Amino acid sequence: MTIIDCVNDPQLFRPLFKSLDTWRTWFVVLKAIFALPMTEEDLVLFRHLTGRTKPPREQVQEGWFIKGRRAGGSFIVALIAVFLACFQNYKPHLALGERGIIMIIAADRKQSRVIMRYLSAMLQSVPMLAAMIVRQDAESIELDNSIVIEITTANYRTIRGYTVVAALCDEIAFWRSEESANPAEEILAALRPAMATIPGALLLGLSSPYKRSGPLYNAYKRHYGHGESPVLVIQAATRTMNPTVPQRVIDDAMERDPAAASAEYLAQFRSDVGSFLEVELIERAIEPGRRERPPQDRFRYVSFTDPSGGSHDSFTLAIAHAEGDRYVLDVCRAVKPPFDPSSVVKEYAALLKIYRLYEVTGDHYSGEWVRESFSKCGITYRHSELTKSELYLESLPLFSQGCIDLLDIRALTVELMQLERRTGRSGRDTVDHPPGAGSRDDLANSCCGALTLLAESERRTGYMVNFVTGKILTERELWKRSLLS
Ligand SMILES: Nc1ncnc2c1ncn2[C@@H]1O[C@H](COP(=O)(O)OP(=O)(O)OP(=O)(O)O)[C@@H](O)[C@H]1O
Numbered sequence: 001m002t003i004i005d006c007v008n009d010p011q012l013f014r015p016l017f018k019s020l021d022t023w024r025t026w027f028v029v030l031k032a033i034f035a036l037p038m039t040e041e042d043l044v045l046f047r048h049l050t051g052r053t054k055p056p057r058e059q060v061q062e063g064w065f066i067k068g069r070r071a072g073g074s075f076i077v078a079l080i081a082v083f084l085a086c087f088q089n090y091k092p093h094l095a096l097g098e099r100g101i102i103m104i105i106a107a108d109r110k111q112s113r114v115i116m117r118y119l120s121a122m123l124q125s126v127p128m129l130a131a132m133i134v135r136q137d138a139e140s141i142e143l144d145n146s147i148v149i150e151i152t153t154a155n156y157r158t159i160r161g162y163t164v165v166a167a168l169c170d171e172i173a174f175w176r177s178e179e180s181a182n183p184a185e186e187i188l189a190a191l192r193p194a195m196a197t198i199p200g201a202l203l204l205g206l207s208s209p210y211k212r213s214g215p216l217y218n219a220y221k222r223h224y225g226h227g228e229s230p231v232l233v234i235q236a237a238t239r240t241m242n243p244t245v246p247q248r249v250i251d252d253a254m255e256r257d258p259a260a261a262s263a264e265y266l267a268q269f270r271s272d273v274g275s276f277l278e279v280e281l282i283e284r285a286i287e288p289g290r291r292e293r294p295p296q297d298r299f300r301y302v303s304f305t306d307p308s309g310g311s312h313d314s315f316t317l318a319i320a321h322a323e324g325d326r327y328v329l330d331v332c333r334a335v336k337p338p339f340d341p342s343s344v345v346k347e348y349a350a351l352l353k354i355y356r357l358y359e360v361t362g363d364h365y366s367g368e369w370v371r372e373s374f375s376k377c378g379i380t381y382r383h384s385e386l387t388k389s390e391l392y393l394e395s396l397p398l399f400s401q402g403c404i405d406l407l408d409i410r411a412l413t414v415e416l417m418q419l420e421r422r423t424g425r426s427g428r429d430t431v432d433h434p435p436g437a438g439s440r441d442d443l444a445n446s447c448c449g450a451l452t453l454l455a456e457s458e459r460r461t462g463y464m465v466n467f468v469t470g471k472i473l474t475e476r477e478l479w480k481r482s483l484l485s
């Protein structure tokens with residue numbers, strides 16, 4: 001039985017579709033993936049979707065689908081998972097007692113719940129399939145044929161040791177993790193060996209596109225439109241896949257933000273979003289193994305904080321000092337939510353005083369409570385003159401010149417690596433963390449805030465002190481530095 005037979009069968013999946021007409025393009029995609037016969041009309045659509053002339057002759061083992069939002073991607077992920085789980089026979093490739101995993105990886109918990117609901121509905125709606133369920137919980141469904149469908153998020157770390165018969169990666173361009181700057185690459189690298197013992201194991205990545213890097217973009221660049229490539233790449237706008245999305249919704253989005261809307265609805269990779277800091281610039285600034293630097297009497301410190309009310313974001317604090325021509329980060333701490341903000345303020349105030357600091361600078365938009373709480377602890381809270389984006393942009397030359405000494409804090413490194421630069425419609429750049437759950441920049445914000453404070457104070461005083469010798473730098477030394485920078 002093919003997946004198209006299942007879709008057309010009134011006893012199986014036919015009732016899941018109100019009208020088969022609106023799903024036509026998806027059926028062409030399914031025919032392409034599973035190398036099923038196509039009509040002349042299908043072929044025209046296939047060529048439009050893939051830039052290839054001939055469809056694959058055998059089941060695809062690796063496919064990438066660049067789609068618009070609301071295109072039906074998550075539903076199709078669930079459909080493919082149920083089809084593979086219930087109608088494919090993996091038994092010959094599994095050892096006695098071994099389980100074959102169909103791994104669905106979503107960008108976050110909310111999306112994984114969406115897929116789980118689709119899966120449950122599909123299985124439960126067909127009594128024959130519902131009867132196959134041995135065990136079901138929030139993240140997995142085990143069937144009586146040694147197949148387990150597992151839904152996880154990109155934070156998942158335990159693919160090792162599993163036998164994966166299919167991996168379906170939903171919204172892969174938006175996978176984020178606090179521990180890794182490239183979770184998608186790392187998870188794919190772990191998945192491939194887990195799939196090696198299953199002939200015909202299927203790796204599918206579906207996503208709306210985002211920036212021009214990462215596995216989705218790399219697959220697109222290497223394989224889109226390449227007739228002979230074993231890797232199938234499909235690109236389709238929202239309404240090509242799901243004509244029930246009104247054109248008006250797309251027109252409105254294009255009007256509001258054309259760069260975002262052409263990615264979200266027309267499935268075009270964004271040309272206005274790029275990485276902010278090169279990985280090498282960050283790596284060369286880190287002193288391996290150094291988590292914090294103790295205070296020293298000969299240095300004058302500055303500090304920057306990114307406060308938070310305690311329910312969503314971390315409350316972070318960075319302390320830094322200038323030393324000769326180096327900008328040195330001494331402390332970069334985060335308290336993760338949930339927490340009581342006033343006790344974090346107390347903790348940070350005590351830490352600041354150890355560095356002989358009685359003022360801290362932070363975000364302009366933070367509530368009055370921040371200023372009051374710090375003031376109660378004897379610390380003056382100053383509003384930063386620069387926006388978060390400006391702080392990042394100001395710190396870029398310091399990274400480029402290699403005059404920063406960072407700390408070896410994994411979460412900070414990941415945040416710095418993930419920062420993105422966007423060119424706005426006005427031509428002005430902004431820098432921020434990428435969209436999506438699990439991506440933040442609280443540590444990066446405090447770190448770059450403190451570093452720019454140092455640079456700013458040097459500019460303001462008009463001369464620089466060599467902090468090692470305690471001497472004011474001569475004009476000639478300053479001139480030499482300006483040549484270097
Ligand atoms: N071709 C279609 N015909 C009719 N309805 C569709 C079609 N494609 C998707 N839908 C409906 O659109 C909604 C969104 O589907 P789904 O969640 O699968 O899309 P998605 O691409 O994952 O969206 P998102 O980008 O928001 O994650 C669902 O209600 C689904 O039934």
Ligand SMILES: [Mg+2]
Pocket residue numbers: 073074075111170
């Ligand atoms: Mg989805």
